[in-house]
Amino acid sequence: RRLEVARALALKPKLLILDEPAAGMNPAEKDRVRELIQQLNADGLTVLLIDHDMRLVMGVCQRIVVLNFGRKIADGAPGTVSNDPAVVTAYLGTHAPKGATHVPGSEEMDIAATPKPAASAEPASPLLDVRDLEVSYGAIKAVRGVSFGVGKGEIVALIGANGAGKSTILNTLSGVLRPHAGTARFGDLDLTTAAPDKIVRAGLAQVPEGREILARLTVRENMELGAWARRDRARAHREIDDLMKQFPILGQRHNLPAGQLSGGEQQILAIARGLLAHPRLLLLDEPSLGLAPQMVDTVFEVIQRIHNEGVTILLVEQNALRALEIADRAYVVETGRILLSGTGATLRRNPEVQKAYLGG
Numbered sequence: 001r002r003l004e005v006a007r008a009l010a011l012k013p014k015l016l017i018l019d020e021p022a023a024g025m026n027p028a029e030k031d032r033v034r035e036l037i038q039q040l041n042a043d044g045l046t047v048l049l050i051d052h053d054m055r056l057v058m059g060v061c062q063r064i065v066v067l068n069f070g071r072k073i074a075d076g077a078p079g080t081v082s083n084d085p086a087v088v089t090a091y092l093g094t095h096a097p098k099g100a101t102h103v104p105g106s107e108e109m110d111i112a113a114t115p116k117p118a119a120s121a122e123p124a125s126p127l128l129d130v131r132d133l134e135v136s137y138g139a140i141k142a143v144r145g146v147s148f149g150v151g152k153g154e155i156v157a158l159i160g161a162n163g164a165g166k167s168t169i170l171n172t173l174s175g176v177l178r179p180h181a182g183t184a185r186f187g188d189l190d191l192t193t194a195a196p197d198k199i200v201r202a203g204l205a206q207v208p209e210g211r212e213i214l215a216r217l218t219v220r221e222n223m224e225l226g227a228w229a230r231r232d233r234a235r236a237h238r239e240i241d242d243l244m245k246q247f248p249i250l251g252q253r254h255n256l257p258a259g260q261l262s263g264g265e266q267q268i269l270a271i272a273r274g275l276l277a278h279p280r281l282l283l284l285d286e287p288s289l290g291l292a293p294q295m296v297d298t299v300f301e302v303i304q305r306i307h308n309e310g311v312t313i314l315l316v317e318q319n320a321l322r323a324l325e326i327a328d329r330a331y332v333v334e335t336g337r338i339l340l341s342g343t344g345a346t347l348r349r350n351p352e353v354q355k356a357y358l359g360g
């Protein structure tokens with residue numbers, strides 16, 4: 001992202017259009033993006049910022065235009081727009097808490113009031129067991145001795161800044177990368193040596209960061225790829241039909257090239273595709289990346305629903321607040337190491353975590 005902004009600036013533009021420049025960054029990193037935009041603007045650059053992050057938008061914009069389904073529903077000063085009832089409804093959708101009068105983030109972070117009951121410590125016999133994992137890209141040590149466990153039926157979150165090594169950990173578990181030290185076991189399968197297709201067949205599926213849908217294939221064809229490793233083709237097709245009904249967003253667009261879906265719709269597609277592998281453990285890498293709050297709600301509801309149906313979940317998220325809300329336990333990853341761990345509720349109250357990841 002930073003590289004993209006730098007590349008645009010190299011052209012010495014008069015008008016800079018930024019489309020979600022801080023997507024996937026944590027609050028501290030977002031603050032730096034905000035400072036950068038403020039500085040560029042002070043130096044005389046006109047900026048058109050497209051974003052759903054109200055903290056960022058409120059912090060830098062002199063004027064805000066709100067779009068909803070292709071229509072302009074508000075246009076004015078930040079203070080006026082964020083209190084506009086039409087904006088609040090469009091922004092929060094049916095999830096708006098009763099009496100909500102402003103868009104969350106426009107004043108302060110809303111720490112949700114319903115934490116999960118505190119779960120116990122790391123499970124004694126975990127479904128996924130990772131010990132002293134080390135992964136390098138040539139000379140770059142991305143993961144430096146990481147250990148954690150995920151018990152059957154848990155939702156476990158990994159949170160941490162950009163470049164902390166979270167995706168590297170997930171890619172190692174799905175067999176796409178190989179560690180140079182440490183162990184990773186899924187049941188009795190050794191993930192450090194098993195081929196990726198064998199790992200999928202054993203019930204471990206990954207929904208990768210950035211969705212990785214195939215843009216020119218249709219929605220349906222993308223889902224069929226999720227069932228690739230399965231032999232029960234007829235049943236897989238029935239499941240695809242079921243998923244189309246469960247996620248009308250996909251059903252209504254089943255014959256469209258997946259590249260024509262919005263980011264949020266692509267995310268739902270990527271998750272649905274992952275489910276077709278019948279995972280016992282689902283690895284989700286930044287499922288809410290770049291999504292508007294309503295769509296984030298949808299994605300988190302979907303995660304919760306999948307979990308309720310018995311799938312164990314390992315979730316990597318920049319949206320630490322949402323991740324910690326639904327996680328039984330979580331680990332904070334920094335520069336390739338686990339810095340902190342605990343229940344979702346404990347970590348949400350931890351001042352260090354609040355400062356670094358929750359914007360407080």
Ligand SMILES: Nc1ncnc2c1ncn2[C@@H]1O[C@H](COP(=O)(O)OP(=O)(O)OP(=O)(O)O)[C@@H](O)[C@H]1O
Nearest residue numbers: 137140142160161162163164165166167168169209
């Ligand atoms: N293919 C690669 N080759 C070389 N270095 C890489 C490669 N992929 C990642 N890295 C480096 O490894 C480190 C960890 O990257 P990783 O993608 O795991 O971070 P992350 O925690 O997922 O970050 P983000 O939140 O930005 O997705 C970073 O320093 C990154 O630059």
Ligand SMILES: [Mg+2]
Nearest residue numbers: 166167168209
């Ligand atoms: Mg990542």
